[in-house]
Amino acid sequence: MSVSLNPAAYTRIVPAVVFDIKRPHLLVERSLMVTRRSWVAMVSGFFEPLFYLLSIRIGLSALVGDIEVGGQLIAYDAFVAPGLMAASAMNGAVFDSTMNVFFKLKITKLYDSVLSTPLTAGDVALGEIMFAVLRGALYSTAFMVTMWVMGMVESPWFLLSVPACVLIGFAFASIGMALTTFMRSFEDFEYVPAATLPLFLFSATFYPVSQYGEWGWVVQLSPLYHGVELIRAANLGEWRVELLAHIAVLVVITVVGSAIAARRIERLLLT
Amino acid sequence: MGSQQSPVVGSSLVKRFGDFTAVDGIDIEVAPGEAFGFLGPNGAGKTSTMRMIGCVSPPTAGTLRIFGLDPVADGRKIRARMGVVPQLDQLDNDLTVLENLMIYGRYFDLSRKAAAARANELLEFVQLTEKADSKVDPLSGGQKRRVSIARSLINEPDLLLLDEPTTGLDPQARHVLWDRLYQLKERGATQVITTHFMDEAEQLCDRLVVMDAGKIVAEGSPQGLISKHVRREVLEVRFGYGLNESMVPKVDGVGDRIEILPDRLLLYSDDGDAALSELHRREIIPESALVRRSSLEDVFLKLTGRTLVE
Numbered sequence: 001m002s003v004s005l006n007p008a009a010y011t012r013i014v015p016a017v018v019f020d021i022k023r024p025h026l027l028v029e030r031s032l033m034v035t036r037r038s039w040v041a042m043v044s045g046f047f048e049p050l051f052y053l054l055s056i057r058i059g060l061s062a063l064v065g066d067i068e069v070g071g072q073l074i075a076y077d078a079f080v081a082p083g084l085m086a087a088s089a090m091n092g093a094v095f096d097s098t099m100n101v102f103f104k105l106k107i108t109k110l111y112d113s114v115l116s117t118p119l120t121a122g123d124v125a126l127g128e129i130m131f132a133v134l135r136g137a138l139y140s141t142a143f144m145v146t147m148w149v150m151g152m153v154e155s156p157w158f159l160l161s162v163p164a165c166v167l168i169g170f171a172f173a174s175i176g177m178a179l180t181t182f183m184r185s186f187e188d189f190e191y192v193p194a195a196t197l198p199l200f201l202f203s204a205t206f207y208p209v210s211q212y213g214e215w216g217w218v219v220q221l222s223p224l225y226h227g228v229e230l231i232r233a234a235n236l237g238e239w240r241v242e243l244l245a246h247i248a249v250l251v252v253i254t255v256v257g258s259a260i261a262a263r264r265i266e267r268l269l270l271t
Numbered sequence: 272m273g274s275q276q277s278p279v280v281g282s283s284l285v286k287r288f289g290d291f292t293a294v295d296g297i298d299i300e301v302a303p304g305e306a307f308g309f310l311g312p313n314g315a316g317k318t319s320t321m322r323m324i325g326c327v328s329p330p331t332a333g334t335l336r337i338f339g340l341d342p343v344a345d346g347r348k349i350r351a352r353m354g355v356v357p358q359l360d361q362l363d364n365d366l367t368v369l370e371n372l373m374i375y376g377r378y379f380d381l382s383r384k385a386a387a388a389r390a391n392e393l394l395e396f397v398q399l400t401e402k403a404d405s406k407v408d409p410l411s412g413g414q415k416r417r418v419s420i421a422r423s424l425i426n427e428p429d430l431l432l433l434d435e436p437t438t439g440l441d442p443q444a445r446h447v448l449w450d451r452l453y454q455l456k457e458r459g460a461t462q463v464i465t466t467h468f469m470d471e472a473e474q475l476c477d478r479l480v481v482m483d484a485g486k487i488v489a490e491g492s493p494q495g496l497i498s499k500h501v502r503r504e505v506l507e508v509r510f511g512y513g514l515n516e517s518m519v520p521k522v523d524g525v526g527d528r529i530e531i532l533p534d535r536l537l538l539y540s541d542d543g544d545a546a547l548s549e550l551h552r553r554e555i556i557p558e559s560a561l562v563r564r565s566s567l568e569d570v571f572l573k574l575t576g577r578t579l580v581e
Contacts, residue, residue, distance in 0.1 A: 020347070023378070030374045034365040113361040115327055117378035118351045270327050271288070 020120045021262075027114070027127025028134065035135075042135070045092065049143035052084045053077070053150055069208055072236060074154060081152045082161065082231035083205035085143045089136050089165040090172045090224050091196065096132035097176030098192055102183055104128075105265070112269055121266035125258050129177060133169035140165035155237025164234060167250040168227035174257025175223070181264035199224045223253055275303040276339050278430045278461050279324055283333035286319045293319035295485035296333065301463060306456050308479030309465040310472045310567060312577070315482040317465035318358060321434050324463060325355050338429070351379060354423030358434040360415045362407040362422070369394065369403040372422050379426040386425070393421035397451060413444030420451060431455065433464045437471060449474055469567035481571055488574045493567060501569045502527050504543035508550070508557040509535045518555070525549050530572055537572075539565065 035042060061077035069079060104110040111124050119127075140162050147153050176192075183189065203224035209216045219225050226246035233243055279301040286294040294316040301307040309317040322328035323335060326346035335342055337349045363371050369390055376386030394400045397417035402410065407418065416436065423431060436452070437445040452475055456462060466472050472479050473493040481489040481496070489496055497503075506526060510518050515536050519529060525546050526538030540546040543562030550557070572578055 022347075023380075026374075026377050029377060030363070030366075033370055033374060108364055109359070109361050110363060112327075112357070113363070113375075114378065116325060116350060116353075116355040116357070117375065118347045118380070119378055120347060270329070 021122035021126050023119050024123045024125075024127035024130055026119065027124060028131045031128075031131040042138075045135070045139045046142045048088055048139065049085070049146045052088065053081060053146055053152065056080050056084070057150060067208075069232075069236070070238070074236070075152070077150075078152045078154055078235065079208075079232070080206055081147050082235045083203070083228045085140065085147070085161060085165065086168055086203075086224060086227040086231050087200045087205055088143060089140055089168040089227065090199065092136045092139055093132050093169040093172035094176045094192060094196055096135060097129065097173040098180045098183075098189060101128055101177050101180045102186070102189070105180065105268070111265060115269055120262075121270065122262040124265055125177060125262040129170065129173040129254075129258055129261070132173040132176075133166055136169035136173075137162060137166050140169075152235075154235050157237040158235050160234040161231045164227060164230040167230070167247065167254075168224070171223050171227070171250040171253040171257065174254045174261060178257045178260040178264065181261060181268060203228050223250065226250055277302055279307075279335075279337055279463065281320075281323075281330075281333065281335045284320070284323065284330055284335055285332040286316070286323060286328065287331045292485055294323070297480075297482075297485075297487045299480065299487075301461060302478075304456075304459050304461055306452075306462040306464065306475055306477045308472045308476035309463070309482055310467065310469065310476075310479050310571070311465075311482035312467055312571075314484075316485040317482055318434055320482075321432055321463070321465055325353065325432050326350050351426065352429045354426065354428035354431045356416075356419045356423045356431070356433045356436055358438070360419045362415060362418055364407050367404050367406055368399060368410070368418055371407060371418060372425055375422050376425040381425070389425055390421075393424055396424075397421045398447075411444075413440050413447065416440060416444070416448060417451070420448070424455070429461060431460050431462045433462060435465055435467070437466075437468070445471075469571070472567055479567075481567070481574060483571075483575045483577075489570065496567060496570045497565050500573050501565045502539040503541045503565060504539075504546075505563055505565050505569060506538040506540060506543045506546045506550075507535050507561040507563065508538065509559045510557050521553070521555055522550065525553075528573075530569075532578075537569070539569070 056077045060080065061075060064076040066073050067076055067079055114124055115121065144158065144161055199222050202219065203222040204219055205224070205228055209219050209225070212219060226249045229246050230243060233240065277300050279299060281297065281299045283296050283298065284294055285292065285296055297320065309320060311317050319328065323330050323342065324337060326337065326342040326349050329343050338352060340349050342349055363374065366374065372390035372393060373383070373386045376389055377383070381389065391400070391403070394403055397420060399414060399417055399421070402414065407415065410418065420436070433452070437448055440448065449471070452462065462475070464475055476493060478492050479490070479496070480487045489500065491499060508522070509515070512534065515534070516531055518536065519531065522529065522536065522538060526540040528539045530537040530539070538546055547560055547562060550560070568578065
């Protein structure tokens, strides 16, 4: 027989990609190398929490006053701030994993050259997601400190809001990157705000989920909602078993999203 | 078995993209330390073959072994020992020249210190030390190509893949590159080169295959191919546009073989000057006549009926 089919080329499935991740940190190192020179661009991210929180403090909070959450009476700004913190973690992760990744994937062809080295598609996907999360964690810390300075922090457990933002960052960077691999041109990115804006507005960000009445379950479908709940619980210093479920949702999204991203990068570049 | 394993062995290699067959069942074996070439026009399947060897494109069928390993199962291990200069440079535009080399070294698990030392050494080798802190974008085509070559050497590869290394470069830049590649060969690195320039293949390759439409149509050393397929010299004569073909009966027997092109006739002979004298003896006076040595272009023309660079 002169031609033998190569079975290995056809039997590779998602887990093979997921387990073939050994050097994602090297792509993070590359991003840090790039950022070292353009650190000024990063500073802008620190103003975001300040603007968000000031607008709430000056405007909404004075109008709304205190609200009752789970039997506890808290100031409206202390209620909304965790929601904004979660939304800001989402927006940062989405931005980093969509436009930036698309540019490197399709325009500058960065990943083609990376895949000629011992790095794999899995390393590329996770490395880019990790950097998005790392940058997000920095901004989240700034957010937390700003909230504390403005007197919106209710409990020392609020320190856990940063790891919660890391979870949100992982989940949204993974989804963002997975979706980016399906985008054909920059026009396709018009759909990104169409997805993130409703999430931002309807994930129990500005009012408790009880406002939705019997439609509250729909909100459960929003990944952001699970992040909001985590951060809000951290701010109130309250522990509930459901928090584990919120964490699990974000973890599952991360694993599935990054596996799809890695698999798609492989399909696109290793043809 | 010899003492050293062949770095690249492929048999019945096929690469298909949907209905299109880019590589149609080729057999190749590259010996250690050899400079091996793929010569052919655009679309012959050279780059597809290179990508399969580079472990970034799984073969559709056939077997391929690089360093004795399967590129699909052991791609990571193989790539660790390989250097790749892709057809388009694919340098990292966000980084400086030096950083490009350093981060690439890191991808190959060099320590930061080792990567920096090696990067500086390689910049010297490609004579770009003064550009170390420049970004990639402002560099000329030839300079970018040299950065690409330096980058491909960061891991001291056992096998170097060069996909059209000098396409788009001016003659001066080509010669600088050829010189560097020759030095690398002297040091024992195995090279696989694709090109559609016959002079490049003659300069760089110990052995080459001529590809056309996904198939290998000839194989041998540049000189071996020329002496096997064409005569030592060529007499090129022009009689004016449209008149060349009508002159064929008159020049019959002047060379051992005639090739008819739209703008000229090629008369192959071991002695081109003697052929020209014979023309004059027959009182045939062409518009212009030129005697030159045969090249791989002539081999390609004979094998495929088409010229390499159209």
